[in-house]
Amino acid sequence: MTESTPGPVHPTADAVAALRPLPLSATTVADDSLWGTWLRRNAVRTLPHCVSQLHAAGAIDNLRRVTGEADGDFQNMWFADSDVHKTLEAAAWQLARTPDDAELRAFLDTTAALLAKAQGEDGYLNSYYTVVKPEQRWRELHKSHELYCAGHLIQAAVAASRAGVGAEIVTVARRFADLIVDRFAAANDVDGHPEIETALVELYRVTGHRPYLDLAARLVDLRGHGLLNPEHFGAAYLQDHVPIREADAVAGHAVRQLYLLAGVVDVAVETHDGELLAAAQRLWEDAFGSKTYLTGAHGSRHRDEAFGDPYELPADRAYAETCAAIASFQWNWRMLLATGDVRHADEMERVLHNAIAGSTALDGEHFFYSNPLHLRTGHDGSHEDAPSQRLSWYSCACCPPNLARLMASLPGYAITTDDTGLQIQLYTAGEIETTVDGSPVRIAVRTGYPWDGRVELTVTTAAPITLSLRIPGWCPTEDVRLDGNPVEPVDGYVRLRRDWTRDMTVTLDLPMHGRIVRPHPRIDAVRGCVALARGPLVYCVEQADLPDGVTLEDVRIDPSVPPVAGRATEDGPVTLTVAGGVRTADSALYGSAIEDHTDPITFSALPYFLWGNRKPGPMRVWIPVAATE
C-alpha cells in the first residue's frame, strides 16, 4: 500500500464535504479485534471462495465464451459479469493491504487480461449481450443490467487505480466508460438497475474527466420520468415513478433505491447541487424513520425485493437483502462525508455489526442473501430467498462478492478528517497514521470493542488537533465517561481540543450493559415484543439455546429484569442471560379467551450476527413480553 491509497469514495478537493475520508492506508486494524477477524476471514476464506465460485458457477467461462476460449451455454444470471467485477474490486482493495498475496494477484492479472480480450473493439464489454443477445444491446435497459455491470467494472478499476494494482482494468473500464458517454450523453435512456451513477463519479474523481460526472448527473435526473418499461413490478420498483428531486419516500427494489442514493450524493457533492443533497436527506429521513429494521437492514417484501409501506417491518418475512445492507452502509458513508451528521455513522455501525456481519457464516464461505429477524418453527427453508441456513453460493450471486469488496476496504470507513482534526467514527482496536493540516498524527487505539466499552486512545502529534470521539446513538449519554468524568457531547461527538504533543492517552468508557429495545407502536409486526441489545450489537434467541422441550414461539421475556452479560469462554462472544417464561397451554387459532399462562425460565441470547452457525433452527430477535408485565 502506498503512503496515501485513497479508499472507496474519495471526493475531489472541490467537492462539498463537511468531512473527508482518510486514505485506506491510514488505518490499520488490530488482528485480534472483531474487525481483525472479519478482515482476515475475508482475505483467507471469502475472497478465495469467491474466486473459486466464479469459476464453478461459470461467470469466468461466460467471458471466455466471448473470447472463444470456452463453449457451451451462458451460465446463470445475465448480469453475472458483475460478480466478476465485484470480486476484482475486492481483490484490488485486498492487494492494497496485503500486496504479497500472489494467488490474488494472479487472479487479478488473469481476469484483467480476460476482460481486455473480451472487450469489443468499440469498448463494449458484457458477456451476455455479446454472446446471447447481441441484437438487444442497449435495447432493453429496464432489465439488461448493462450499465449496472459496467458500473461494477468501473468500481473495480477505481479500486485498482487507487490501490496501484492492475492498470489494465483501468484501461478497459475507461474504454467502456468512454463508449457509454458517447452512447448516453445525449440520449434519454437510463438503466433499470442503478450503480453506474456512483461509479462514473468515482471514475471522474480518479481521472478528472468531467464527462463522466456530467453523465452521472444526467442519469440521476433522467430517472423518474417513466423512461423505463415498468414490466412486472411497476415504475416504483425501478425508482422511475418520480424524479429524485421530488421524491419524498424510498420505494421499490431496495438495492436499486440505495445504490441510486449513493450516486445521488456523489453527484450532489461534486456538482454543488444543494437541492439534490436535500432530496437525499429527505429520503434518508423516510428510510430511517419508518422503513429500517433493528439490524439496519432494508427491504420488507420478498415479492419485489422492495421497501414496504411505512412501519411495515415484518421480522419473519424481512427480505433484508445483504446487498441492500451494504448499499445502506455505502450511502450513509457518503452522507456522513457530505453533512457531518453523526446519525449516518450510527447507521453505518448498526448495519455493519448486525445485518452485514450476520450475512457471512463463521467459516467465511457461506452467506445469507436474505437476513430475516425471525425464523419460525416449521419454516420451509427450501427456497433460495428464505433459506434456514447460509448457502455457499447463489444462482443470483450478487451478495458474496459484495461482502468481499466491502470487507476488503473496511478500514477506509472508520475515520474522517477535516481541517482541524480527526473524527473517530467507528471504534476498533488498531492504529491511525495520517497528517492533519500537514502535520503527522499517530493514534493507537486499544479496545475490546464491541465486546467491551472501554476505548483507550494514545495520540502522538507535533501540532494541536481536535480529536472528536463519536458517542454512539445507542448509548445512554449520561453513562458515558471520559477519563472517568461525565461528558457533554455536542452533535453526537465529544470534541477534544487538547495539546496532544505530549503523547497523551484518553480513555472513553461507553456503557456496555444489556439493553431492552422497544419498537415504535406503529410497527404491527413486533407489537408486544422487545429486543435485546448491547453496545452496537442486536441480540437474538435461537432454539439451540433453549431448554429441551421448550419451543421458541412459546418463549416470553420479562423486560423488568435487566439482561446479564457474560462470556462462556475468554475469547467467545458476550451473551446475555434473560429472565422470562414459557407458555404452557395450547389454544385455538382464534377465540374469545386465549390462555397465555407461562412458567418461569431463564434463557440465553447471542449476538444476531452469529446466528445460524450451529444446526439450522428457529431464531428470533423480537421476543414477546410476558403477559404479567
Add this chain to the structure above:
Amino acid sequence: MTESTPGPVHPTADAVAALRPLPLSATTVADDSLWGTWLRRNAVRTLPHCVSQLHAAGAIDNLRRVTGEADGDFQNMWFADSDVHKTLEAAAWQLARTPDDAELRAFLDTTAALLAKAQGEDGYLNSYYTVVKPEQRWRELHKSHELYCAGHLIQAAVAASRAGVGAEIVTVARRFADLIVDRFAAANDVDGHPEIETALVELYRVTGHRPYLDLAARLVDLRGHGLLNPEHFGAAYLQDHVPIREADAVAGHAVRQLYLLAGVVDVAVETHDGELLAAAQRLWEDAFGSKTYLTGAHGSRHRDEAFGDPYELPADRAYAETCAAIASFQWNWRMLLATGDVRHADEMERVLHNAIAGSTALDGEHFFYSNPLHLRTGHDGSHEDAPSQRLSWYSCACCPPNLARLMASLPGYAITTDDTGLQIQLYTAGEIETTVDGSPVRIAVRTGYPWDGRVELTVTTAAPITLSLRIPGWCPTEDVRLDGNPVEPVDGYVRLRRDWTRDMTVTLDLPMHGRIVRPHPRIDAVRGCVALARGPLVYCVEQADLPDGVTLEDVRIDPSVPPVAGRATEDGPVTLTVAGGVRTADSALYGSAIEDHTDPITFSALPYFLWGNRKPGPMRVWIPVAATE
C-alpha cells in the same frame, strides 16, 4: 329449473357420504335476505359484467383466433380460456334458477358454439396452445394450465348438464375429456395447476364413465413425485414435493393446494379410499389449525401466492386470494358431505361471509384479487396484487368469474340431507322443498340472519324427520335458545326428532352480541391486538369512520368495554361502536422507552365484507389493545 337439478358436487349413490347435498332446485333464497341481495347482484351485475369483460379483455377473441374469426395477437394470460369456462359455468347455474334470461342464454349458446368450432378434430381445445404454441402442446405441463383450463370447461359442462341447458358444451367437454383420458391414462404426467381432478370426478358423476374417475385418481397419486419442472418457486409451490398420502402440511400456491384437496376428497369418496380421505383431514387440521386468516382466507405470501409457515398470518401482507377463499368453501363442502363434521360448515360460513363476500364491491362490478386484513396509512396501492380498492378486471382474471359461478350456485350449499332428515348448515331466509325418504318436506325459514340471530323454521311434512340445526362455532352455546329454552347441541347440531306433521314452527335464537376475538399467541403479526365480530361477520375499522385528525394506526381498543351493535338506517348494515383511545405522542422507530399514552375516543366498526366501498383509505381488522388493559 327441473324438479331435481343437482348442484355443484353431487356424489354418486355409491360414494362414501355422511351427508348428501340437496338438489340446487330444493332451496330458494328470500329476495330480501343478505344472500338474496348477493344472488340478485350476481345475476344482474356481476355475470353480465364478466361476459362483457371476456369480450373487452380478448378472451373470446382468443378462441375466435382459433376459428379464424379474429386476428391479432393472443390477449392476456395463456390460461384466459378458463375465464370463459368459469363464466359459462356461472351462466349454467344461473339459467337453472332464472331460465328466462335471454341474454345469458344467448351468451351460453353462442359461446358453446364457438367452443365447438374451436375444438380440434381430435378433441383438443385450448386457444393459447393452438394459436401461439402448437408445438408445445402437453409439453410444458408445469406451467401450461392446459388441464386446468380443461377442468373448468368440464365443470361448465357438468353445470350445463345438471341445469339442463347447453348440451353442446357437454359434447365438447366429453370429446376433450376423452382425448385427455387417451393421453394421460397411462402417462406419468400431471398438470402444474390442479383443477382437472375434481372436474373429472364430477364428469364421472354426470356420465357414469369410469375412466374419468380412474384418471382423476391417477393424477392425485402421481402428484408429489417430482414429475413437474419446479422452475421458479420450487416443487412445493406445485404440491409436487410430497405425495398427498404422506403430506402433513398444506404448502405452496394456495389455490393449487385447495383445488387439489377438493379433487382428493372427490376421488376418495367415489373410490372408497379411506387413506386418501384421512390425508385430506390431516391437511385440513394443518390449514385451519395454523394457516387460516380470521376472515377464512388463505395465503400469507405475495411472492408465490402461497401458504406461509405455521402462524405466519400477516394482516397487511395477507395475500388471501379470492380464488383461494372460493376453493376453501368448495373443499369444505366436500369434507362436510364426506364426514358430517360441523367444523366444515363453520368454515364455509366464515369464508363466505367475510373473505368471499368482501371481494366484490357493492356495485357487483369491482373485485379484489387479494383480500388483506389491513391497509396501512401510506400504502402504495399501485400494484394489481395489493390495490387499495377493487378493480373492475385483472390481467389475470381468475377471481371475478369464479365469484360468479359460486354465487350462481350458492343455494346448493346451504342444506344437507341423510336418510333420516335434513341439516340446516348455513342460515338464510328462504324455502326448502324436498323429499326425505320419499316423503315431501317443506320448510319455510324466516330470519334476518346474519344481522339478526332469530331463525324461525316452519316445517311441513307428512312423515317424521329429524331436523338438525347447526349451532355455529362462533356461538357461545350457553346463550343459544330454542323456543326460549337452553339447548345442548351434540357434535355442533341441535337435532330435533319431532312429529312435524302438524306444520310446526321452531324458533332458534343465536346470540348476536358484538364479540372480542383474540388471536393464538403464536400469531406474531397481530400480537397485542383483538378483532371484532358479531355472528359470522368479522368487523373492521376504516379511516373513513374515524374523527378528523385521527390516524388509524394510532387507534387503540379497550376490550373490557363490550361493543355496542346498532344500525344507522333500518336496512343498513349493523355496525359496532367501540371504546378505545388514540395515541398522542410520536416516538423514535426504536428506543429504550416508547411513549404510548392515549386519549379516549369512541369509534365505529363495520362488517369486513363491506370495506372499501367508500373512498380508498386505511383499514384494519386487528386493533391494538390500549396499553392500559
